[in-house]
Every structure is written in structure tokens, then in C-alpha cells.
Amino acid sequence: MERTTAEGYPPSVCDSSELILGFVNTRPSGNGRVESLSDRDGLVRWLTGAGLAADDPGVSYADAVAAQELRGALETILRAHAGCVDDVTSVPAAEAYLRRVAERYPLTPRLSADGCTFVPAQTGVPGAFGALFAAAADLAARGAWSRLKVCKNPSCLAGFFDKTRNSSGLYCGAACGSQMSMRAYRSRLRTG
Ligand SMILES: [Zn+2]
Structure with a gap:
């Protein structure tokens, strides 16, 4: 997460966005993606792929469950960014959840002449989850979170x-x- 580059145009994907999107996209979908965080091994695979804490021998099934919960909350925020939240209570609930769990995964500011980045204060799985918060902070600081x-x-x-x-x-x-535009076109045809 050691980047201080200000966001230019065109905006570009970066390590921070890649990390969060890679995490969110471990969920299953109708397009054929399967659940990748269903068990301990799934979480280890994600950690390895993301270059995080894969060698932590203490990775457990409970960590995989925690990862799924965290992913669900991040996904709700990303849905809100796209303006597609069906249930108005889901965003405040996700925000409250993220506030609560963020206390378990603290970050340390790393100040330099160029700026300030945040790094996880812990190692292992808590450090990996902290890295997701650090990535979000990095994107927010560069105006790219939304x-x-x-x-x-x-x-x-x-x-x-x-x-x-x-x-x-x-x-x-x-x-x-x-x-989606084909679907909308067909539904317009149906409704006359
Ligand atoms: Zn799509």
C-alpha cells in the first residue's frame, strides 16, 4: 500500500483497487463465479493470490467466515457506489459493521515527505484484513473510493x-x- 501518487486522469486501477476488487469478486455469481471463501483453504488461496499472510499457520474456518462477512459489507458499499441498493437499511448496517470490525484490524500511519500511507499494525489474517482497510483509505485519499x-x-x-x-x-x-439494454428493450416491447 506504499503509494502516494495523486489520482490523475484517466483514473487507473492500482494495487489498492485490485486488492479490494479481487476480494469482493471471490463471491459466487450467476455468471459462473463460484464461492472462493467457503473454507480455510479458500481463504489461504485468496491470501496467496493477494500476496498476503498465506504462510500464517493459524488460518481457520472462523477466519473464512469473518472474511465472508467483511466481503459482504464491502460489497454493500460498492453497490451503494453504483446506486443499486434495494434496502435502505443495508448501507448504514454495513457501515456500522465496518466501523466495528475496523477496531480489530488497526492501521499505522507511515509518514514521509511525500505523504502518508497506512499499513496494517498486525500480521497474519488480521493484517490481511487490515490491508483491505488500508487499500480503501488509500483510494479514498485519492478520490477514487466511489x-x-x-x-x-x-x-x-x-x-x-x-x-x-x-x-x-x-x-x-x-x-x-x-x-442489460437488451433486457430493457425487450421489457419495453412487452409493456407496449
Ligand atoms: Zn457485469
């Missing part, structure tokens, strides 16, 4: 980085966009 979204196609729901100039992207890619 660009992390969940695709509005209900059969996809993939996390993606919105690179549109005015942050108006709703779909993870052209395929989902055209699938």
Missing part, C-alpha cells in the same frame, strides 16, 4: 473500477451493458 462499484447486471454483480470520466459507469464491461 469508483469501486458492483456491476448493476443482477446476474453478474462483479466488482469493478469505474473508469468513466464522470464516474457514471454502471456495468463491469460492455457485455453486461448490452445485456
Whole structure:
């Protein structure tokens, strides 16, 4: 998370966005993605892929459950960024959850002449979860946090980085966009 670069245009994906999107996209979807955090081994695979704490021998099933909960809350925030929250209570609930668990995964500020970054204060799985909070803080500091979204196609729901100039992207890619406009077109035909 050692980046201090100010966000330029075009906005670009970075280690921080990759980390969070990779984590959110461990969830299953109608597009064929399967649940990747169902057990301890799944969590170890994600940790390894993300270059985090994979060698922590203490990784447990409870950690995988905690990871799924954390992922659910982050996903709700990313849905809110895309303006697709069905239940108005879900965002405050996710925010309250994130406030609560953030206390378990503290960060340490690392100050330099160039700026300030946050690094996890712990190692192992708590450090890995802390790295997700550090990544979110990094994106927020660079004005890019709201660009992390969940695709509005209900059969996809993939996390993606919105690179549109005015942050108006709703779909993870052209395929989902055209699938949804085709669906809307057909429903307009049906309703006459
Ligand atoms: Zn999509």
C-alpha cells in the first residue's frame, strides 16, 4: 500500500483497487463465479493470490467466515457506489459493521515527505484484513473510493473500477451493458 501518487486522469486501477476488487469478486455469481471463501483453504488461496499472510499457520474456518462477512459489507458499499441498493437499511448496517470490525484490524500511519500511507499494525489474517482497510483509505485519499462499484447486471454483480470520466459507469464491461439494454428493450416491447 506504499503509494502516494495523486489520482490523475484517466483514473487507473492500482494495487489498492485490485486488492479490494479481487476480494469482493471471490463471491459466487450467476455468471459462473463460484464461492472462493467457503473454507480455510479458500481463504489461504485468496491470501496467496493477494500476496498476503498465506504462510500464517493459524488460518481457520472462523477466519473464512469473518472474511465472508467483511466481503459482504464491502460489497454493500460498492453497490451503494453504483446506486443499486434495494434496502435502505443495508448501507448504514454495513457501515456500522465496518466501523466495528475496523477496531480489530488497526492501521499505522507511515509518514514521509511525500505523504502518508497506512499499513496494517498486525500480521497474519488480521493484517490481511487490515490491508483491505488500508487499500480503501488509500483510494479514498485519492478520490477514487466511489469508483469501486458492483456491476448493476443482477446476474453478474462483479466488482469493478469505474473508469468513466464522470464516474457514471454502471456495468463491469460492455457485455453486461448490452445485456442489460437488451433486457430493457425487450421489457419495453412487452409493456407496449
Ligand atoms: Zn457485469
